[in-house]
Amino acid sequence: MTAAANLLTITAVLAGAFFFLAGTVGLLRFPDTLTRLHALTKADNLGLGLVVLGLLPRTGSVVAGFKLILVWLLVLLASSAVSQLIARNARRSPP
């Protein structure tokens, strides 16, 4: 593995981990269900995207890289739809 690819992996995975940290901090500290949902969805998905980016140079084949991106796209699709549904539920029945 070339040095440049290693550097990309380390930077991207570190950035992704940072976003996961930010998302979790938001989850812990935000006062309201909707803001917590926001922290969870935005930060964690960006974290996952960065992790996928970082792991792309390490995949052995095009198919494996394609699968990685597919996983990220699926999670993006699912969480954007599901977070809308959760938000609607949260607004209809406040605690």
Added chain:
Amino acid sequence: MDDFLRAATVFVLAMVALGLRCVLRGPCDADRMMAAQLFGSGGIAALLLFQAASGLKPVIDVALTLAVLAAFASVAFVKAGTNSNDAEEGPQQ
């Protein structure tokens, strides 16, 4: 590099565990629905990092399956939560 990725896996898992603790104690139902969501993104990230660290190729298939089924489980969750809310508000069910 492998050690770095392994450490990253543990870190992401720890973040997910922390988030889980917060989400499961939240005040309302919507918080609980976020638990499946949380695992959908954080858990899959940990899986992908684990695959890269350990070199086991088929783990990506587990991540694919998980992505699809976590979406389904989250939707089932939200629908059930919504239905029980509706049942509380109105007598028709």
Added chain:
Amino acid sequence: MSIATHISLALLLLGLAFWTIVVRDTFSAVAGFIPYGLLLTSAWLALAAIDVALTEAAIGAGLTGALLIAAASRLHKTEIAARAEQRGTITRILAAILATTMTAAIMACILRLPDRAPTLAPTVARHLAQTGVGNPITAVLLSFRAMDTLLEAIVLLVGLIAIWSLAPDRAWGGRPGQAQTEDPKGPLAYLARVLPPIGIVIAIYIFWVGADHPGGKFQGATILAAMWLLVMMSGLSDAPAIDRGWLRFLLIVGPAAFIAVGFLGVVVAGAFLSYPTGFAKLLIVLIEAALLPSLAVTLALLLAGPPRRPGRRA
């Protein structure tokens, strides 16, 4: 994976399991059960059992979670009354003694397990080439122990009939569940339009790759069932009435094909479910291809529940 990771995973599992049992609200308990299933997936991966991890992710986290949440929401009305019940002190003490004794017995058994666990894995590895498949788990499930897989498929079918038997008389032959009234332009309908095509491709991929790598018909069928249930939950398509011919055909085609191959084995190779030499891979693929739709429909209908609305004859 290092000892530290194994230990932290185990502690996390125990903590979550404890919380799931102790929490009062069933909705929260199921909300804890789904991450528990996913943690168990990681545990299987830590033990390098990828097929099991795949199945755990599909069934344990996804389908069982949805099943439990449906059950929890049906029990919602009686939950307050159930929570208010108080057991007597004697009952609680007896229950505590029983639980502790059982736990101690299980711990004693585990600590006394032999160091070299008796295993048939080398024998399987030696005869793997004869089955024509590369994945030893598929070989065990569909060749060496094909009988167990056949019975398992039939048990699922019988379970489905048992669930159908819970239908009220007037709804027999009708559609399961309530009619869904979702916004056809909303996010759920959008998800149910975009995700299932991708899910179906992934399901068939996992099914196909199961011959030589982790995967197989069971995990593929679970994904298919989940996609169909998603479409039903979003209101894009109503649950089918259970007296439809095509539905019943799909349900039995898998076990029927399996049994037919079994009897073929009696005629050609001398024993029920034995494969004639050279045809093993072909027959395995045939059985799996027939079982895939059957399992998918069975699992989806298991989760849809007993029919509640009359079908054609209203």
